[in-house]
Amino acid sequence: MNCSNAEPVTVTEGQNIQDIDFMLYLNIKKGDFNFDSNVQIDDAIICLKVVTGLIPETNIKIDADADGDDRMSIADVIYILQMVSGLRE
Numbered sequence: 001m002n003c004s005n006a007e008p009v010t011v012t013e014g015q016n017i018q019d020i021d022f023m024l025y026l027n028i029k030k031g032d033f034n035f036d037s038n039v040q041i042d043d044a045i046i047c048l049k050v051v052t053g054l055i056p057e058t059n060i061k062i063d064a065d066a067d068g069d070d071r072m073s074i075a076d077v078i079y080i081l082q083m084v085s086g087l088r089e
């Protein structure tokens with residue numbers, strides 16, 4: 001699909017967008033597993049629950065993968081904790 005002539009479109013609830021071609025981009029922040037736009041201790045807890053099998057990984061967007069290796073591991077929990085403590089940006 002060629003998007004060279006693309007323009008931002010705002011769609012409100014209930015609006016008919018039948019005649020508009022659009023692409024939807026989700027901007028998920030690395031390490032933001034609960035999608036609240038912040039990386040906090042809650043995200044480390046969610047990540048830890050996934051890594052230990054308490055939450056199925058299928059329920060989590062891999063786009064939020066903290067260290068960017070496309071898989072969930074204890075390294076992501078550590079990475080998030082480093083972000084929360086200011087050791088990483």
Ligand SMILES: [Ca+2]
Nearest residue numbers: 032034036038
């Ligand atoms: Ca979050």
Ligand SMILES: [Ca+2]
Nearest residue numbers: 067069071076
């Ligand atoms: Ca990872």
